[in-house]
Amino acid sequence: MRVAVVGAGVSGLTATKCCLEEGLEPTCFEQSQDIGGLWRYTEHVEAGRPSLYPSVISNTSKEMSAFSDFPYPEDFPVFLPNAQLLDYLRRYTECFGLQEYIKFGASRGFKASTFTAGSTSIPTCFRGSASSWLAWAIREWTSRWRPAA
Numbered sequence: 001m002r003v004a005v006v007g008a009g010v011s012g013l014t015a016t017k018c019c020l021e022e023g024l025e026p027t028c029f030e031q032s033q034d035i036g037g038l039w040r041y042t043e044h045v046e047a048g049r050p051s052l053y054p055s056v057i058s059n060t061s062k063e064m065s066a067f068s069d070f071p072y073p074e075d076f077p078v079f080l081p082n083a084q085l086l087d088y089l090r091r092y093t094e095c096f097g098l099q100e101y102i103k104f105g106a107s108r109g110f111k112a113s114t115f116t117a118g119s120t121s122i123p124t125c126f127r128g129s130a131s132s133w134l135a136w137a138i139r140e141w142t143s144r145w146r147p148a149a
Helices: 010-021 082-095
Strands: 002-006 025-030 102-104 113-117 120-126 133-136
Touching: 002 010, 010 025, 010 082
Parallel strands: 002 025, 002 133, 025 102
Antiparallel strands: 113 120, 120 133
């Protein structure tokens, strides 16, 4: 089954890897020309892409935020500057061969709806038949999703 993953940030990279582990055929659509999502600092703000300032340091320790199958290098500090967190994501992408599944410069023409279960809202998107679905990598927690027309 083919799966589209939107965004090559933390969530998109891990979703792509999980799809591969399940025998699915993912394509990760990234609007920019690089991975990292929010953790990739650029001097010039790109339209529609959140950014951070160059001195941002994560507020979660590497022990608590490492992927379960890919620990941070021991020589990395406990709280990572954004450049080292991006380096970690690059290493993860390389280790698991995710680069070949990412299409850079993708348009943002997807529409989504929200499935709500109790107090949890899960963005989803179904395009075409029920056999094709989109796994969404959320970049901004404040985004409001409207039902697809």
